[in-house]
Amino acid sequence: MKKVLLTAFEAFDGETINPSMEALLAIKKISFDGVTIDVLELPVDRFVALAMVLERLRETRPDVVIMLGEAGRRYRVTPERVAINVDDFRIPDNVGNQPKGEAIVEGAPVAYFSTLPIYEIVDGLKAVNIPAAISNSAGTYLCNRIFYAVMHHLAENQLTTRAGFIHLPYIHEQVIDKKYDFPSLSRETVIAAVRIAIEASIARE
Numbered sequence: 001m002k003k004v005l006l007t008a009f010e011a012f013d014g015e016t017i018n019p020s021m022e023a024l025l026a027i028k029k030i031s032f033d034g035v036t037i038d039v040l041e042l043p044v045d046r047f048v049a050l051a052m053v054l055e056r057l058r059e060t061r062p063d064v065v066i067m068l069g070e071a072g073r074r075y076r077v078t079p080e081r082v083a084i085n086v087d088d089f090r091i092p093d094n095v096g097n098q099p100k101g102e103a104i105v106e107g108a109p110v111a112y113f114s115t116l117p118i119y120e121i122v123d124g125l126k127a128v129n130i131p132a133a134i135s136n137s138a139g140t141y142l143c144n145r146i147f148y149a150v151m152h153h154l155a156e157n158q159l160t161t162r163a164g165f166i167h168l169p170y171i172h173e174q175v176i177d178k179k180y181d182f183p184s185l186s187r188e189t190v191i192a193a194v195r196i197a198i199e200a201s202i203a204r205e
Ligand code: PCA
Pocket: 009, 012, 018, 020, 044, 068, 069, 070, 071, 138, 139, 140, 141, 142, 143, 144
């Protein structure tokens, strides 16, 4: 059995839900052939989230790590290409941290590339009419931080685990009462997207 670790974040920035967590909770109930899915629900807390994900990696040694997060203004499901070694928070995290231009890991490499099959994931999504594209920046907030920390941990420990990050747009219920226009996908579409990403990542294992 292959082990997949799936992570998602709690709500932040005034939202009451996070599409990544909604997807994680749905995926948790689905069974995949030959794969066990271990899920990890992360707080939008700079230090606690990082400690939790590294602890889980050490404990469970997954074959694949797929990290999920919300990118509220995006129109498409976006596998991230690269994680960069910088924390520069546009808004505070849920406990008030707001670093400006700090290294995530002092003295560590500038960046790491995703080792998920990002082209296959995008192609698989587009094949079923789910809007998708590779993103070349995961930002400089919590999502990039977790993505970077995981890739650095794997590199330092010379692990062959495939890992990467996928940003998800808002789901419809998040935008329905907003004052301005925001793009969104249906809950079902977001869940289907994550499922396709898991299957594409496993197929490459
Ligand atoms: N998105 C944020 C952090 C938590 C989340 O879901 C980000 O893109 O950094």
